[in-house]
Every structure is written in structure tokens, then in C-alpha cells.
Amino acid sequence: MASVSCLFQQLISFGEILGLQINVSKSSIYFGGVSDSIRHSILANTGFAEGSFPFRYLGVPLSPHRLLASQFSPLLHKLESAVNGWLGRNLSYAGRAELLKSVLYGMVQFWLNIFPFPEVVIKHVTSICRNFLWTGNTLQSKSALVKWHTVCLPKSEGGLGFFDFKARNNSFLAKLIWNIHLKSDSIWINWVHQYYLQSSSIWDITAHSTSSPLWKSTILFRNSLFDLCGGHPQSLSLMALWNSSKGAFSANAYDYLRFRSSQVHWRRVIWEPWSLPRFSFIMWLAILGRLRTRDRLRFIQNNSTCIFCHVEDESHTHLFFGCQWTSLLWNRIKQWLHITRNMSTLDKAVRALCKSGSGVVGRMKRISLAITVYIIWEERNKRIFDGSCSTIASLFRNFQTRFYTVLHFHEDDHFSFQFG
Incomplete structure (x- = not known):
């Protein structure tokens, strides 16, 4: 009072x-x-x-109790309305990925920073984002080309750098608990320490110390943070490591809580900063072997023959380096770029170009691989779905046009770099 x-x-x-x-x-x-x-x-x-309660403040519902799944409906409706307002089918995979990162994830992160999300809400939000990435809308659902937990990996580990909603939510909750322990410049935190914690640490209090609702909440928060850390005895040292590491606490916490994988050797080639996103995305799918080549679609069609050579079955290995027809295009591009290394497979090509320098020539050689993969995949689809057919010379000119477009955008003195 x-x-x-x-x-x-x-x-x-x-x-x-x-x-x-x-x-x-x-x-x-x-x-x-x-x-x-x-x-x-x-x-x-x-x-x-x-x-x-509940009442809305800054666009979110506030309640003295944990929000029910139904009370997250404003967020879900907002996400669905945003997606349905975009012409997702007319966007490339790279365009959809950029919208997810810049728009949808911004909407979700504001809520993740405030509330603990029920599992059903996390699944619903993930479903909206996954369906938009692979189909362009939220109503249509089909088999994803890449598993969502792989998509959420950092690019250095083979993903797209999206964040996992559950791990992100837990990292924000961990930050709130950590603030109770250390954020002494907050008036509310000082009040908590003065009237409830007194000289005790948040890690030393027990459930039998007092019947205060705030004290019980503090115990619950403390135990929750131990749960987020996996309940290991080293939780305290781990949390100290989070706080002492470079960068924000929540970023360090998320890096620990997220799903992890091993480092990939091809990041430098596929995610070359100068490359256009649509080239990099198709190249990423190709190196993972997740493009919908005919050998992966045998369950819905009988014809699995390569559309270019009409001899062997179409697969990632055959399409990009094993096919006689596409090899002619590769050889012409390699000759023009003065590349002499053996590139009999996509993986060997990536490993070879990883060693190219960081200068303009090295960058453009790495970009050339992504452009060529994109052109071959684009021509393959045009032949199957549109019935059109381009010659090797036409595709090579197409390659040169895109090559010099990228070069001109990033390098003013591009006339000093002559190929061919």
C-alpha cells in the first residue's frame, strides 16, 4: 500500500x-x-x-498468469495475414527466406522476448514459417526440401542461419532470470533484492525460506534456468561463462541451447558475400542433395532419364558434372575463367574453389560455380515444364551476363579484370 x-x-x-x-x-x-x-x-x-486481465499493452496481452495457447492468437493471425498478403508463389526461395528473417521473425521475436511459449504455439509458428519458405503460403503444406532444424543451423554448420523458436524463447527467459541475479541498475531488481532476497543469492535460496509469492516465483525461475542448462552440476559455471563471454547474454545462451552440428567445408563458396541470394540458395540445395531431381521423384513418375543427354538417370551427381551435355558448358566456363583444377563432382569443385584467394578474381570464381549451377537447374526446369530449349552458346552468354552484372555491382574498375 x-x-x-x-x-x-x-x-x-x-x-x-x-x-x-x-x-x-x-x-x-x-x-x-x-x-x-x-x-x-x-x-x-x-x-x-x-x-x-488480460489487457493489451504495446500490442501484446498482459496477464498475471501464464498465457494460454489461445491467447497467442493475435500473433498467429498477424503472421498469417502478413504471409497471405505477399505473392509468395512469385518469389524465389531466397526472397521468401529474406522476408522470413526481416519481417516474420521480427514479429515473433517481440513476443519471444516477453512470454514463455507453449509447445503448441511454437509448432504453429514453425509451421507458418516452414510452409511459406517451401510453398509461398500458409495454407499449402508439402514435404520440405530440408528439415527445419537444419534450416535453423548457422551457415557455418550447413543451415540458413534462422533461429530456433524454442531455443530463442528459452534464451530470453534465461536472460530475465539472470537479470534478477545481477542487474543492479534496475529499480525493480533492487527492490526484489532489498525486500525478498536481502543478502541471499538467487542460487542459494530455498523453497522453505518464505511463503511470499515473489519468493516462490524466484525459486521457480532459478530452477527453470537450471532446467534450461540441462540440469548439469556445472550450470553455475556455465551461466558465468555466458555472462563473461563476448556479446549479449541471450546470444550466448541461445548458442548453447540450440541444436548443433559439425562445421561444413563449403560455406565460403556457397555463401560468398558477393553472390546473389538466389544463386546461393540453389547452390545450397544442390550441395545438400535436396533439389527435386528425377531420381528423388520416382515415387510419382516413371521417367527418371536426364532431360539433357537422355541416356542416364538424372541425379545431383549426374546433372551437374556427370552429364555429357552439361560438361560442355562447364568446360567452356572453366576455360574462360582459366580454371585448370579437376572438377568431376560438385563437392570437388567446391573444395577446389575454397582455396581461391580473397581478391576479386577469387571471389568471382567462387560466384561462377553458383551461377553455373543455377543456370543448369533453370534450363533443366524450362525444358521439362515449358518445353523450351537453349544451346550451349546461349547458356554461356547467359552466364557471362550474370557474371559481369555481379562484378559491375561490386567492383568499379571491372574492366581491369579480363577473362577468356
């Missing part, structure tokens, strides 16, 4: 200084965990009306 009276008097003093007055009819006060006598006393002293 004393805290409320103090805050109310400060609000009145603030209004008197600025010449303002409290509008009681537009003001509400919300209660949680107080007795009826205190509640009636506060209402009588302030003259405010009692509000009811």
Missing part, C-alpha cells in the same frame, strides 16, 4: 509541474496477488477503476 501511495503522489506532483491533471475516467489499475482489503483501499485512495 505504501508503494502505491508513493507512486500516486509522484504522479500528482508530475502533473502539477507540467500543468496536467489525471483523467480518472481513462485510468485503470490492475491487481495480482493482493488481498481484498488492500485492493479496496487502493481503489478508494486513487479513485481509479479496476481493470481486468
Whole structure:
């Protein structure tokens, strides 16, 4: 009661200084965990009306209790409305991925930073993002080309660098708990330590110390953080490592909580910064062997013959380096770029170009591999679905056009770099 009276008097003093007055009819006060006598006393002293939970603040519902899955519906509707408003089918995979990172993930992250997400909500949000990435809308669902946990890996580990919603949510919750322990510049945290923790550490308190609801919540938060760390005895040292590491606490926590995989050797080639995103994305699918080549579609069609040579079955290995027809294009491009290394497979080509320098010539050679893979895949699809057919000379000119477009965008003095 004393805290409320103090805050109310400060609000009145603030209004008197600025010449303002409290509008009681537009003001509400919300209660949680107080007795009826205190509640009636506060209402009588302030003259405010009692509000009811949940109510919306800064676009999110606030409640003294854990939000139900149904109360996340505003977020889900907002995500679905955003996706349905985009012409996803007319976007490339790379374009959809960029929209996910820059728009949808921004919407979700605001909520992740505030509330613990129920598992069903996390699955629903993941489904929206996954369906949009692979189909262009939320209503259509089909087999994803790459598993979602792989998509959420960093690029250095073979993913796209998306964040995992559950691990991200847990990292933000861990930060809130850590703030209770160390964030001494916060007035609320100082109040918690003064009236409840006193000289005790959040890690030393016990469930039998007091019956205070805040104390019980602190114990629950502390135990939750241990759970997030896997319940290991080294949790305290691990949390100290999070705090002492370079970068933000939540970033360090997320890096520990997320699914991990081994480093890949092809990141430098596929994710060359100068390359266009649509080239890199198709190259990423190709190196993972996840493009829908005919050998992977035998369950829905009988014809698995290569559309170029009409001799062998179409597969990733055959399509990009084993086919006699596409080999002619590769040889012409290699000759033009003065590449003499053996590139009999996509993996060997990537390993060879990983060793190219960091200068303009080295960068453009790495980009050339992604451009060539993209052109071959594009021509393959045109022949199957449009019935069109381009010659080797036409595709080589197409390659040169895209090559010099990238070079001109990144290098002003591109005339000093002559190939061929």
C-alpha cells in the first residue's frame, strides 16, 4: 500500500509541474496477488477503476498468469495475414527466406522476448514459417526440401542461419532470470533484492525460506534456468561463462541451447558475400542433395532419364558434372575463367574453389560455380515444364551476363579484370 501511495503522489506532483491533471475516467489499475482489503483501499485512495486481465499493452496481452495457447492468437493471425498478403508463389526461395528473417521473425521475436511459449504455439509458428519458405503460403503444406532444424543451423554448420523458436524463447527467459541475479541498475531488481532476497543469492535460496509469492516465483525461475542448462552440476559455471563471454547474454545462451552440428567445408563458396541470394540458395540445395531431381521423384513418375543427354538417370551427381551435355558448358566456363583444377563432382569443385584467394578474381570464381549451377537447374526446369530449349552458346552468354552484372555491382574498375 505504501508503494502505491508513493507512486500516486509522484504522479500528482508530475502533473502539477507540467500543468496536467489525471483523467480518472481513462485510468485503470490492475491487481495480482493482493488481498481484498488492500485492493479496496487502493481503489478508494486513487479513485481509479479496476481493470481486468488480460489487457493489451504495446500490442501484446498482459496477464498475471501464464498465457494460454489461445491467447497467442493475435500473433498467429498477424503472421498469417502478413504471409497471405505477399505473392509468395512469385518469389524465389531466397526472397521468401529474406522476408522470413526481416519481417516474420521480427514479429515473433517481440513476443519471444516477453512470454514463455507453449509447445503448441511454437509448432504453429514453425509451421507458418516452414510452409511459406517451401510453398509461398500458409495454407499449402508439402514435404520440405530440408528439415527445419537444419534450416535453423548457422551457415557455418550447413543451415540458413534462422533461429530456433524454442531455443530463442528459452534464451530470453534465461536472460530475465539472470537479470534478477545481477542487474543492479534496475529499480525493480533492487527492490526484489532489498525486500525478498536481502543478502541471499538467487542460487542459494530455498523453497522453505518464505511463503511470499515473489519468493516462490524466484525459486521457480532459478530452477527453470537450471532446467534450461540441462540440469548439469556445472550450470553455475556455465551461466558465468555466458555472462563473461563476448556479446549479449541471450546470444550466448541461445548458442548453447540450440541444436548443433559439425562445421561444413563449403560455406565460403556457397555463401560468398558477393553472390546473389538466389544463386546461393540453389547452390545450397544442390550441395545438400535436396533439389527435386528425377531420381528423388520416382515415387510419382516413371521417367527418371536426364532431360539433357537422355541416356542416364538424372541425379545431383549426374546433372551437374556427370552429364555429357552439361560438361560442355562447364568446360567452356572453366576455360574462360582459366580454371585448370579437376572438377568431376560438385563437392570437388567446391573444395577446389575454397582455396581461391580473397581478391576479386577469387571471389568471382567462387560466384561462377553458383551461377553455373543455377543456370543448369533453370534450363533443366524450362525444358521439362515449358518445353523450351537453349544451346550451349546461349547458356554461356547467359552466364557471362550474370557474371559481369555481379562484378559491375561490386567492383568499379571491372574492366581491369579480363577473362577468356
